[in-house]
Amino acid sequence: MKEKIFLSSPHMSDEGYEMEYIKEAFDTNWIAPLGENVNKFESEFAEKVGSKSAAALSSGTAAIHMALKAAGVGEGDIVFCQSLTFSASANPILYQNATPVFIDSDEETWNMCPRALEEAFEKYPNVKAVIIVHLYGLSANMDEIVELCKKHSVVLIEDAAESLGSKYKGQQTGTFGDYGIFSFNGNKIITTSGGGMLVSNKIEKVEKVKFWSTQSRDQAKHYEHSEIGYNYRLSNVLAGIGRGQLRVLEDRVKKKTEIYEYYKDHLKNIEGIGFMPENDWDEPNYWLSAITLEGKIRPLDVIEALEKENIEARPLWKPMHLQPIFEQYDYVGGNVAETLFKNGICLPSDTKMMKKEIEKVVKAIKNY
Numbered sequence: 348m349k350e351k352i353f354l355s356s357p358h359m360s361d362e363g364y365e366m367e368y369i370k371e372a373f374d375t376n377w378i379a380p381l382g383e384n385v386n387k388f389e390s391e392f393a394e395k396v397g398s399k400s401a402a403a404l405s406s407g408t409a410a411i412h413m414a415l416k417a418a419g420v421g422e423g424d425i426v427f428c429q430s431l432t433f434s435a436s437a438n439p440i441l442y443q444n445a446t447p448v449f450i451d452s453d454e455e456t457w458n459m460c461p462r463a464l465e466e467a468f469e470k471y472p473n474v475k476a477v478i479i480v481h482l483y484g485l486s487a488n489m490d491e492i493v494e495l496c497k498k499h500s501v502v503l504i505e506d507a508a509e510s511l512g513s514k515y516k517g518q519q520t521g522t523f524g525d526y527g528i529f530s531f532n533g534n535k536i537i538t539t540s541g542g543g544m545l546v547s548n549k550i551e552k553v554e555k556v557k558f559w560s561t562q563s564r565d566q567a568k569h570y571e572h573s574e575i576g577y578n579y580r581l582s583n584v585l586a587g588i589g590r591g592q593l594r595v596l597e598d599r600v601k602k603k604t605e606i607y608e609y610y611k612d613h614l615k616n617i618e619g620i621g622f623m624p625e626n627d628w629d630e631p632n633y634w635l636s637a638i639t640l641e642g643k644i645r646p647l648d649v650i651e652a653l654e655k656e657n658i659e660a661r662p663l664w665k666p667m668h669l670q671p672i673f674e675q676y677d678y679v680g681g682n683v684a685e686t687l688f689k690n691g692i693c694l695p696s697d698t699k700m701m702k703k704e705i706e707k708v709v710k711a712i713k714n715y
C-alpha cells in the first residue's frame with residue numbers, strides 16, 4: 348500500500364513544544380477545566396493576531412455561535428453570510444433562530460463580493476450582522492466590506508477558520524471586523540485536535556462570551572442562572588497543544604506557501620488550469636492550494652484519478668445556497684460561487700509532504 352498523501356493533516360512541532368505545555372498541565376493535575384494554558388493561549392493568540400482579547404472555545408463553530416450572540420442576533424434577525432464556504436459558517440445563524448441570506452463571491456478574491464453585498468443591503472436594510480469568510484487563506488476585500496458594514500451600522504464577523512497567519516495589507520485576517528473566529532480542527536493550519544478562538548477588541552463582549560461558554564453561572568455560592576448557558580470552553584490540555592502549535596505557525600505558512608509555489612511553477616503552463624487569485628493586498632497562508640479547470644476536463648475525474656494513486660483531493664466548498672438544508676433562504680448574486688464549485692479542486696497541502704510527494708501529485712495531474 349502506497350503512503351496516502353493528505354489534503355491537510357495534523358503536524359505537531361519537531362521540537363515537542365506541545366508536550367511541554369501538556370506536561371505542565373499533567374504535573375499540576377490541572378488538565379481541566381480551565382487553567383494556565385487556557386489563559387496563556389488566549390493572551391499569546393491575541394498578541395499574535397493583534398487583537399485586544401480572545402476566548403478559547405471548543406470549536407470554530409462555537410466561536411461563530413458566540414459571535415452572533417454577542418452581536419445580539421436573535422429570533423427572526425437577518426444575517427448575511429458568504430455562500431461559498433463550509434456549512435459551519437452558516438449553521439450557527441439557525442442555532443440563534445435567525446434567517447440567513449447568502450451572498451455570492453467575486454472572482455478577484457473568491458470571497459464575498461462587495462457589489463452583491465451592497466445589493467443585499469438595499470434589499471434588507473434591517474440586517475443585523477454579516478459573516479464573511481477568508482477561504483483557503485485568501486483575504487476577502489476588507490476595505491470595501493468594512494466600509495459597507497460601517498455605512499449600514501451592521502456588525503461584521505470574520506470567519507477566519509482557514510486563514511490564521513494570512514494578512515490583508517499587513518494586518519492579520521480576523522481582526523478587521525467586530526469579531527473574528529478561528530478553528531483548530533484537525534485539518535486546519537494549526538490544530539488542538541479540536542478547538543476554536545474568538546477575538547475582538549470589545550473586551551467586555553469577550554468576557555461575556557466566556558461567561559456564556561461556561562454555563563452562564565451567575566455570581567453566587569449556589570448555582571444561579573439568569574441566562575442560557577453553553578459548554579463551549581477549550582480544555583487546559585488542548586490549550587497546551589495550541590500554545591505549542593502557535594510557535595510553529597510561521598513555519599507552517601512558509602511550507603504551505605512553498606507547496607503552492609511548486610504547484611504553480613509546474614502546472615501553470617498547462618492549458619485550462621487556473622490558480623487562486625493573487626492580489627497586491629494579500630499575504631495568504633495558503634492553507635489549501637486550489638486550482639480551477641476549464642474546458643473538457645472534469646474536476647471529479649481528476650479527483651478520482653488522484654485517488655487511485657492514494658492522493659487526497661477535493662472539490663471546493665459547495666455553496667450554501669445550493670445545499671438542501673438552506674434551499675429555502677434567499678441568495679443575492681450571480682453564479683461565481685457556483686462556477687468555482689464546479690471547476691475547482693483543492694490539492695494536497697499537507698505540511699508533512701516531502702518534495703517527492705509533491706512531485707508525485709504534479710506528475711499524476713500531468714499524466715491525467
Ligand SMILES: *Cc1c(COP(=O)(O)O)cnc(C)c1O
Nearest residue numbers: 406407408433435436508530532
Ligand atoms: C473549519 C471551518 C469552520 C468550523 O470550525 P470547527 O473548529 O471545525 O468547528 C468554520 N468555517 C470554516 C470556513 C471552516 O473551514
